[in-house]
Amino acid sequence: MKELSLYILDITENSVRAGAKNITVSIEEKGSEFRLTVIDDGCGMKQEIVDRLSDPFYTTRTTRKVGLGVPFLTLAAEQTGGGVSITSKHIDEHPDDHGTVLEATFDSSHIDFIPLGDIVSTFVTLIQGSPDIDFLFRHIKDGSAMELDTKQIREVLGEDVPLSNAEVLGWIRGFVNEQYDEWDK
Amino acid sequence: MLECSGKSERKKQYLERGISMKSLQELAAIRERMKDKVSLRSGENETRIVVGMATCGISAGARPVLNAFVEEVAKEGLSDKVTVTQTGCIGICQYEPVVEVFEADKEKVTYVYMTAEKAKRVVEEHIKGGKVVTEYTIGNIKA
Structure with missing residues (x-):
């Protein structure tokens, strides 16, 4: 994949499929230190599953036998000298505070760092696909910050209009772009 | 230490500005336009x-x-x-x-x-x- 934002889309789909109600995707950049964190309150995984995640021949899917989401991201991180760590609490063992935290670190000055690309499309695509999930997207880079909290949007829209409505998605795209435009000033 | 807290304070202020920056009225207007349409589905x-x-x-x-x-x-x-x-x-x-x-x-x-x-x-x-x-x-x- 040519854009890190596509890896972020792919990896966050795992949280969606885990049945999460709240998902936080956070990107923090300090100098060449690039950190991605995805936190969800989905069903979580037992330790033996977490241990097998880096194995490309492990997957929960049934249509075919390879799952490449986590191995892809791990490769992208490790090729810059970074890495991926995953901690998870399974719903059976932690009925009240289950979920998964994924953290990936990258060295953005490394020649093999995959550029972030169109992160706004990744945010919009996630909301379009799961309009009932509450997403918190946050991107902090040195002194600048971007934040999108679908809870706040939902408060304005009420229950009549879903977040997957095309006009709402257009508004979200504009809202995020406007925040990023401020970064260049 | 001081510099760090100053920075995070600026970030916080920025975020607050960011949210109010784009008029929420625009979003409310979309809601008004859409809510009747959606129920027709x-x-x-x-x-x-x-x-x-x-x-x-x-x-x-x-x-x-x-x-x-x-x-x-x-x-x-x-x-x-x-x-x-x-x-x-x-x-x-x-x-x-x-x-x-x-x-x-x-x-x-x-x-x-x-x-x-x-x-x-x-x-x-x-x-x-x-x-x-x-x-x-x-x-x-x-x-």
Whole structure:
């Protein structure tokens, strides 16, 4: 994949499929230190599953036998000298505070760092696909910050209009772009 | 230490500005425009455009395809009877990006090797015009 934002889309789909109600995707950049964190309150995984995640021949899917989401991201991180760590609490063992935290670190000055690309499309695509999930997207880079909290949007829209409505998605795209435009000033 | 806390304070202020920056009235206006329309949806005679968005689809370029469908359907004013949704791996990863079109009382149409440009044509000719774009379908692949 040519854009890190596509890896972020792919990896966050795992949280969606885990049945999460709240998902936080956070990107923090300090100098060449690039950190991605995805936190969800989905069903979580037992330790033996977490241990097998880096194995490309492990997957929960049934249509075919390879799952490449986590191995892809791990490769992208490790090729810059970074890495991926995953901690998870399974719903059976932690009925009240289950979920998964994924953290990936990258060295953005490394020649093999995959550029972030169109992160706004990744945010919009996630909301379009799961309009009932509450997403918190946050991107902090040195002194600048971007934040999108679908809870706040939902408060304005009420229950009549879903977040997957095309006009709402257009508004979200504009809202995020406007925040990023401020970064260049 | 002081510098750190000063920075985070600035960030906080920025975030607060950021949220109020884009007028929430604009969003409220969308709600007013949409809430009546949404309730009119019957769910019947509806067309569904389903885009495969698993790792295979995403790495083959499904994200711009999905967003092109969302934008074109809205632009053509078809949102009342057409929904665009995402799904996982359809099982034919070698043909990704794959898009399936479900219409009431019609056979499913499977489009393969999709692009944003092809998506525009599918909306125009198939979804709007009722004529399947045969050259993009899975049946048109030469073995």
